[in-house]
Amino acid sequence: xxxxxxxxxxxxxxxxxxxxxxxxxxxxxxxxxxxxxxxxxxxxxxxxxxxxxxxxxxxxxxxxxxxxxxxxxxxxxxxxxxxxxxxxxxxxxxxxxxxxxxxxxxxxxxxxxxxxxxxxxxxxxxxxxxxxxxxxxxxxxxxxxxxxxxxxxxxxxxxxxxxxxxxxxxxxxxxxxxxxxxxxxxxxxxxxxxxxxxxxxxxxxxxxxxxxxxxxxxxxxxxxxxxxxxxxxxxxxxxxxxxxxxxxxxxxxxxxxxxxxxxxxxxxxxxxxxxxxxxxxxxxxxxxxxxxxxxxxxxxxxxxxxxxxxxxxxxxxxxxxxxxxxxxxxxxxxxxxx
Amino acid sequence: xxxxxxxxxxxxxxxxxxxxxxxxxxxxxxxxxxxxxxxxxxxxxxxxxxxxxxxxxxxxxxxxxxxxxxxxxxxxxxxxxxxxxxxxxxxxxxxxxxxxxxxxxxxxxxxxxxxxxxxxxxxxxxxxxxxxxxxxxxxxxxxxxxxxxxxxxxxxxxxxxxxxxxxxxxxxxxxxxxxxxxxxxxxxxxxxxxxxxxxxxxxxxxxxxxxxxxxxxxxxxxxxxxxxxxxxxxxxxxxxxxxxxxxxxxxxxxxxxxxxxxxxxxxxxxxxxxxxxxxxxxxxxxxxxxxxxxxxxxxxxxxxxxxxxxxxxxxxxxxxxxxxxxxxxxxxxxxxxxxxxxxxxxxxxxxxxxxxxxxxxxxxxxxxxxxxxxxxxx
Numbered sequence: 165x166x167x168x169x170x171x172x173x174x175x176x177x178x179x180x181x182x183x184x185x186x187x188x189x190x191x192x193x194x195x196x197x198x199x200x201x202x203x204x205x206x207x208x209x210x211x212x213x214x215x216x217x218x219x220x221x222x223x224x225x226x227x228x229x230x231x232x233x234x235x236x237x238x239x240x241x242x243x244x245x246x247x248x249x250x251x252x253x254x255x256x257x258x259x260x261x262x263x264x265x266x267x268x269x270x271x272x273x274x275x276x277x278x279x280x281x282x283x284x285x286x287x288x289x290x291x292x293x294x295x296x297x298x299x300x301x302x303x304x305x306x307x308x309x310x311x312x313x314x315x316x317x318x319x320x321x322x323x324x325x326x327x328x329x330x331x332x333x334x335x336x337x338x339x340x341x342x343x344x345x346x347x348x349x350x351x352x353x354x355x356x357x358x359x360x361x362x363x364x365x366x367x368x369x370x371x372x373x374x375x376x377x378x379x380x381x382x383x384x385x386x387x388x389x390x391x392x393x394x395x396x397x398x399x400x401x402x403x404x405x406x407x408x409x410x411x412x413x414x415x416x417x418x419x420x421x422x423x424x425x426x427x428x429x430x431x432x433x434x435x436x437x438x439x440x441x442x443x444x445x446x447x448x449x450x451x452x453x454x455x456x457x458x459x460x461x462x463x464x465x466x467x468x469x470x471x472x473x474x475x476x477x478x479x480x481x482x483x484x485x486x487x488x489x490x491x492x493x494x495x496x497x498x499x500x501x502x
Numbered sequence: 503x504x505x506x507x508x509x510x511x512x513x514x515x516x517x518x519x520x521x522x523x524x525x526x527x528x529x530x531x532x533x534x535x536x537x538x539x540x541x542x543x544x545x546x547x548x549x550x551x552x553x554x555x556x557x558x559x560x561x562x563x564x565x566x567x568x569x570x571x572x573x574x575x576x577x578x579x580x581x582x583x584x585x586x587x588x589x590x591x592x593x594x595x596x597x598x599x600x601x602x603x604x605x606x607x608x609x610x611x612x613x614x615x616x617x618x619x620x621x622x623x624x625x626x627x628x629x630x631x632x633x634x635x636x637x638x639x640x641x642x643x644x645x646x647x648x649x650x651x652x653x654x655x656x657x658x659x660x661x662x663x664x665x666x667x668x669x670x671x672x673x674x675x676x677x678x679x680x681x682x683x684x685x686x687x688x689x690x691x692x693x694x695x696x697x698x699x700x701x702x703x704x705x706x707x708x709x710x711x712x713x714x715x716x717x718x719x720x721x722x723x724x725x726x727x728x729x730x731x732x733x734x735x736x737x738x739x740x741x742x743x744x745x746x747x748x749x750x751x752x753x754x755x756x757x758x759x760x761x762x763x764x765x766x767x768x769x770x771x772x773x774x775x776x777x778x779x780x781x782x783x784x785x786x787x788x789x790x791x792x793x794x795x796x797x798x799x800x801x802x803x804x805x806x807x808x809x810x811x812x813x814x815x816x817x818x819x820x821x822x823x824x825x826x827x828x829x830x831x832x833x834x835x836x837x838x839x840x841x842x843x844x845x846x847x848x849x850x851x852x853x854x855x856x857x858x859x860x861x862x863x864x865x866x867x868x869x870x871x872x873x874x875x876x877x878x879x880x
Contacts, residue, residue: 165511165571166504167794167801173503232503376874391877393863396870403869404815408791415794418503433787485783492786493764494773 177236184244190463196247197330216253217277224273235362235417242366245466247331252297256283258355259305263312263347272303287478298322298335312349315342329473331466354431355420360478361413361438368445371467372402375449402445409441429491436484439475446471515575522583530586546588546620555618556594563614570804577750593617593624596740597670604728604736625666627657635864638681644673651721663699663712666692672737675730685733689725706850752820753793760789763831781830788823814865821855828852
């Protein structure tokens, strides 16, 4: 039993943190968010590092590592609040890998792994779903009532959408036709939920650090505000929220590769907890920061908005808890005949 | 990262499980507290004979020398099989480890074996009426006299005092030193006239705890542990052991109670109630977060050798979850559930979870100061 990263995983984590903190400085994140753009050269660098293919098989041009490694990257990308199409591309990769047929995998995964023919994915079956990063993608994975459909982005109607979160590009998508994928949708959707939970965990960690740092420095009534329990206990709760999200997310990442029967429950718990944690920690951090946290000038806003949009987007915590209730044994019983 | 048990870990779990299946003493006798205690004492002596008492203790001192993972496995399997608690739990979890860590060879020789066999029960004399969360302000004083000490003062919330032979006692030996520096850790003989007990009846109606009154009670020099003036450091070891030992066992107990609650909800036809479903799902998440956090802490401790302050997080999570769980159970049962029953007992008893062994507020202070590095107010 070992609930910690091995040397290689620690190295991936370190590299990711160093790279992202150097490239996605607070100034850079702000510049990209305010201009509603991504930086193509940074995306190319990410692709050169092989990140988009981290969890995709080598035969499809990926690195052939697992969900844990993807979780490590997503957490660091959330921590940096990096504006990139990484998560949506990874989501499409996970869906096609788990739900697609051989031919679909053969045709699509290489482009997703290299980042040259990106994918994007919706989560819930809807008429015109919101799909992050649909613009610029080559292929879209769109869940329907009884399966997932793969659509060429070129033939879809993509209408850009400005959500409060400007660190990611969102769009509403309407598309007809496409190929349906033969596999079981939850196998893909559950993996996507784990990757999203990882990003949210990173967002929570960063917001907590901002709040704690500020509470150590900001003085009122002649003391650092972090000396007051009304503030320090709020910060302790941020740690509890973040660590619960992290434990459940790492566990779900491990389960996805090693103990698949447990994945539906593990992924639902991770996403439910991480959605709530990211929102509660960012909102609580704003309260610790006080007025300055409410200004456009302060960077917390990007985390807070990212937390809210991402927490809602791939299924709300309430939707996941509904699923957990079923899985824990509160399934509605069939009426007994006679 | 790999949560699969190694073949040794699995073999150990199988061994524990099959031993418990073959030797489970059955349900505890109800009603009569002293009959229940004798039952637990007998159970511990059986555990001891089979080598399961003090499994974390080194083999030289009669323990099993189990690894941290094996200790966690054992702590999981005990509540899972609904086995009774051993009678001398405070001696096993706190008193023994303190004597092993800070005691001299004579003390190890004298005290350890009877702890394991439950021949001599231990209790803990830390809290006082005016020193709860601010433990270091305690006033019970010990005065040196003829190669020994005379102790005068009052202790409260002392579990098992009426069954105990020995009390882990923190007393002030230097009133002029700063409050953390003037304390000494003693092993007090409870069987003397100068020690008086009064049972403390709690909101559940039972008297799990006692007050202890000491009027010039005597302690020989050889019962000082860790040296005069070092009581705070020695006492903190006790509390760290208490919190570290809580993790695995409390997660399993929570799981077991949650499974019972889910069955109860089904039985009452409430499985479709959206509010109840949401509350159950939150508890499921909390129970798993507690279990997995415990495993992460375990890995961390194995890699670094230091338990760290994360035990404070687990204590807080557990208290919150257990209170929410028992509140939900009484909501599911309705007013009828407040009749004297296992659930109504658990409901009331859980209110102490956020107080005993360090309040949730103290846990938050520890996390804020020692994990997050926030400044102290004091």
